[in-house]
Amino acid sequence: MVESKNFGNRLSRFLINSIMIALGLLCLLPFLNVLAFSLSSPAAAEANRVGFWPVEFSLDAYRYIMGEPKFSQAFWVSSQRVLIGVTLSVFLTLLTAYPLSKESIHFRPRTFYVWFFVVTMLFGGGLVPMYMIIRSYGLLDSIWALVLPTAVQVFYITLMLNFFRGLPKELEESAFVDGAGHWVILFRIFLPLSMPGLATIGLFTLVSQWNSWFDGLLYMNKPFHYPLQTYLQTIVTNPDMSRVSDVREVLNISTRTVKTAQIFVAMLPILIVYPFLQRFFVKGIVLGSVKG
């Protein structure tokens, strides 16, 4: 945008910057507050003396959750689901998106296949039938109940499909002339060129696998099998965390410092991949939603 440099423009620029900084702070301060609580002494936390900086700095809450077997077990379940879920989703998306990226002239049944997948976006059985089916497959209390149902996502397929369509057509044509089939084209030519697309889908699945909690609550009967977010959900929505009180005498912790520390540790993996998320999601969301 082009503008002149008079007083009015400077004032409005100042106002705009202030508003946006305020919005940025609105998204930052709640996290800082929680982090500050987790690093404060229980006395300061219970007396509400904590703002955005730790008061009477203490790592005891973190020491406590590291020694808590339920927490580390849940962390392990979550890591497993991320690992399996990402591998499975990326592979299936790659395989499904390639044929669907072909034009209908070259691949007649494409329309049928497309509808086959689109129908699942329009209509679903609902919560109870899904639960009953998972139970009848014998998947309750198994890690597979967390990764298999969400392995094929139409949204990811659309994204990958648009990515394939962005690759130059000549690549495929010349490969055909040289006698290559579709398998060779997909794995030898398209795959190496599709790393940014695959990274986007990998990150999408990573975030959604790590963040999912409701499936854990639904399909896992034993809390021992809960992924981290489900475990956290039972703590967050349960005001009486009596378990902490037994050891409170030994370690210098409080319900509030432990809870905030757990929230922060559960956030950590997302914060670590956040720089990548920002880069790939911005591209992914634009590719997947605006074009079509």
Next chain:
Amino acid sequence: MKRSTALFKRNLPLHLMLVPGMIFTILFAYVPMTGIVLAFQSFVPGQGLFGSDWVGFDNFSYLFNLPGIYQVIYNTVFIAVMKIIAGLIVPITAALLLNEMRIRFLKRTVQTLIYLPHFLSWVILGGILIDVLSIDGGIVNRFIEWLGFKSVFFLGSNQWFPFTLVATDVWKDFGFSTIIYMAAITAIDPTTYEAAHIDGAGRWRQTLRITLPGLAPTIVLLSVLSLGSILNAGFEQVFILYSPSVYSSGDIIDTMLYRLAFMDAQYSVATAVGLFKSFIGLFLISTSYWLAYRFANYRIF
């Protein structure tokens, strides 16, 4: 004949590649659809999916005679519509303001901060919100008291709860939603702005006459697509944040369904609720896609 066999041979791998994805879709999307028969049965867990007695539409008539069902439907639509409206206005405004920021470092930093809540689960955000909005010692209420006002029971009063839901939902996603609008703004031809400047248009006028019209197609498309979520008031968020004291303003179809199924073990009634919602959803989503296709030339594939 020969040509078509050759074509089939060449395309055979394409069919084979689709097999795994289709097996997954059948197992975890199509087979569960058969489960809707539950809605027409009086389901007893021991007797399996097709073994229970058929009761026709009894579950539906039971459902619509449940006390409070209309309040629940009203809550759902009210919360969802408020979220849709706020979820359009706030990101568009934020994108327009972001676009005006000239200090690159500052703009980047703000963007990094406002995208963040989108990537965190409602469990984490809920945990944080329950803490910061708490009536005794939450930082927000400490601030409100410091300003000299009475503290607000954001999550516990029926007067505030729906608005807390809308506000926190916008807080989670507005930053991320600016991405699409920012992408649309960058697509606007910069020479239009230069021409407008020469003609004497100021910054405000440029925003109003160039940027906003440039955004119009995106805005129309996203509003049309959001039509499909009129019955989705956000299950995960409500489930984490609500409590029995705010059922009358915050209970939505999905949370009622969950309690019916997994607390009262009324599986058939819960399936009926789900089926009712799915059917309206099917109608709404199809309409929104059709409208988007018709007026914005949008296609899913």
